[in-house]
Amino acid sequence: MGQKTQNQQIVMREMKPKGKLGVLLVGQGAVSTTFIAGVEAVKKGIAKPIGSLTQMQTIRLGERKDKRSPLIKELVPLAELDDIVFGSWDPIADDAYTAAKKAAVLSDRHIDAVKSQLKRIRPMKAVFYQDYVKNITGPNVKKPRNKMRAAEMLMEDIARFKERNGCSRLVMINCASTEIHMKKSVFHSSFHALEDAMGGNREEISPAMIYAYAAIKCGVPYANGSPSLAADAPALTAYAAAHNVPIVGKDFKTGQTLMKTVIAPMLKARMLKLDGWFSTNILGNRDGEVLADPQSFKTKQMSKLSVLDTILQPDMYPELYGEVHHQVHINHYKPRGDNKEGWDNIDISGWMDYPMQIKINFLCRDSILAAPIALDLALFLDLAQRAGMGGVQEWLSFYFKSPMTSMPSAKPEHDLFIQHMMLKNTLRAMMGETPVDHLD
Numbered sequence: 001m002g003q004k005t006q007n008q009q010i011v012m013r014e015m016k017p018k019g020k021l022g023v024l025l026v027g028q029g030a031v032s033t034t035f036i037a038g039v040e041a042v043k044k045g046i047a048k049p050i051g052s053l054t055q056m057q058t059i060r061l062g063e064r065k066d067k068r069s070p071l072i073k074e075l076v077p078l079a080e081l082d083d084i085v086f087g088s089w090d091p092i093a094d095d096a097y098t099a100a101k102k103a104a105v106l107s108d109r110h111i112d113a114v115k116s117q118l119k120r121i122r123p124m125k126a127v128f129y130q131d132y133v134k135n136i137t138g139p140n141v142k143k144p145r146n147k148m149r150a151a152e153m154l155m156e157d158i159a160r161f162k163e164r165n166g167c168s169r170l171v172m173i174n175c176a177s178t179e180i181h182m183k184k185s186v187f188h189s190s191f192h193a194l195e196d197a198m199g200g201n202r203e204e205i206s207p208a209m210i211y212a213y214a215a216i217k218c219g220v221p222y223a224n225g226s227p228s229l230a231a232d233a234p235a236l237t238a239y240a241a242a243h244n245v246p247i248v249g250k251d252f253k254t255g256q257t258l259m260k261t262v263i264a265p266m267l268k269a270r271m272l273k274l275d276g277w278f279s280t281n282i283l284g285n286r287d288g289e290v291l292a293d294p295q296s297f298k299t300k301q302m303s304k305l306s307v308l309d310t311i312l313q314p315d316m317y318p319e320l321y322g323e324v325h326h327q328v329h330i331n332h333y334k335p336r337g338d339n340k341e342g343w344d345n346i347d348i349s350g351w352m353d354y355p356m357q358i359k360i361n362f363l364c365r366d367s368i369l370a371a372p373i374a375l376d377l378a379l380f381l382d383l384a385q386r387a388g389m390g391g392v393q394e395w396l397s398f399y400f401k402s403p404m405t406s407m408p409s410a411k412p413e414h415d416l417f418i419q420h421m422m423l424k425n426t427l428r429a430m431m432g433e434t435p436v437d438h439l440d
């Protein structure tokens with residue numbers, strides 16, 4: 001056995017997770033219930049974790065001639081699915097079984113197969129103010145005197161959940177509805193200002209920020225699957241870095257943006273010109289209903305629009321990408337449920353400026369694409385914490401439409417293949433392996 005492999009085995013042993021991992025989900029809607037039911041179905045051996053890197057992907061180590069390609073989960077010490085315990089908050093009091101049935105992403109066959117596991121998960125009372133999500137109402141909400149008290153109540157929930165379920169570690173993932181568009185302001189600039197604003201019940205403090213605050217204050221790694229402003233409020237990002245709490249976000253990269261971050265790098269790699277990109281979607285789930293409110297839609301739209309500029313670098317290539325007409329539309333269309341349909345019309349030009357078109361018609365299932373992302377984030381954030389890696393986890397940008405950066409001035413990486421390389425090279429580095437540079 002080589003020295004490197006021996007050292008890795010020692011690291012694996014030292015970092016091996018002990019005890020249960022509590023996964024706390026903010027929002028128990030389509031994504032959360034598809035995630036929970038999927039994990040339970042995989043544990044029972046009746047479904048496969050397709051789309052999850054932590055469960056299915058291999059990682060090449062050393063030189064090609066070495067022929068070493070273990071599974072990622074054989075290289076890094078991840079929590080086992082059997083050791084995961086779920087908890088949630090939602091203003092709607094349905095247990096996870098009823099919520100999964102209402103979300104109607106999975107068939108009755110799959111939901112009923114894990115009924116007892118889902119029935120046990122009853123959402124805790126949410127920190128919820130309808131000013132931030134216009135199209136949701138529900139009775140299962142806390143009644144704190146101010147937003148600081150709301151955060152304290154969440155921290156009490158977190159401590160209670162950990163104790164009752166005998167968890168050794170926790171992670172929190174925000175899978176709640178998209179909130180209205182919030183601008184970063186002076187109230188988010190320092191921790192002191194943020195806490196003052198929470199105590200003063202200011203409107204600049206949204207529920208998503210209160211959950212992120214509670215997680216980070218408790219030292220619980222936090223991921224933001226929604227586009228709402230949360231851990232990316234500068235005060236929270238700085239606090240997480242200073243206190244070594246892993247955070248990451250935001251907005252799961254699932255359907256149309258996933259395609260965008262594959263096609264755009266191809267156009268740039270081949271120096272093909274982009275004239276315009278028109279994206280439209282129909283979806284009929286509750287997320288679509290929330291996004292029918294113009295203020296929530298704006299939050300989502302900003303997240304979807306940010307992608308092209310960073311990939312194409314119009315400042316470096318003004319002739320090719322200086323005048324791209326980019327539009328994104330989302331329409332709530334009930335009959336379609338969670339089975340979103342997206343259309344992209346991409347106008348490009350090639351040699352001597354001759355025009356061409358690409359059409360994409362993606363009939364996707366939003367939550368089916370989001371669930372494995374939630375699983376990977378839970379396991380990788382827990383790994384990051386055990387490896388002592390705090391602050392923004394840029395190596396997990398792969399999973400997000402609007403990746404956070406650790407330096408406010410840095411541009412996020414959007415190219416899916418560079419993001420994938422970052423992720424795998426970080427795992428290699430964590431285990432003392434050489435990053436792959438394709439020079440061998």
Ligand SMILES: NC(=O)c1ccc[n+]([C@@H]2O[C@H](COP(=O)([O-])OP(=O)(O)OC[C@H]3O[C@@H](n4cnc5c(N)ncnc54)[C@H](O)[C@@H]3O)[C@@H](O)[C@H]2O)c1
Pocket residue numbers: 026027028029030031032089090091092103126127128129133136138174175176177178179207208225226227251252253254285286287290365366367368369370
């Ligand atoms: N479905 C996807 O593939 C996908 C992809 C990218 C991002 N997202 C984002 O993930 C989030 C969840 O999507 P979904 O399809 O599960 O939506 P959903 O509407 O099915 O579920 C969201 C749940 O959050 C709850 N909620 C709202 N405010 C809350 C609060 N303050 N505290 C706790 N719970 C709250 C709602 O009651 C609802 O049950 C949305 O922000 C969405 O934009 C989803």
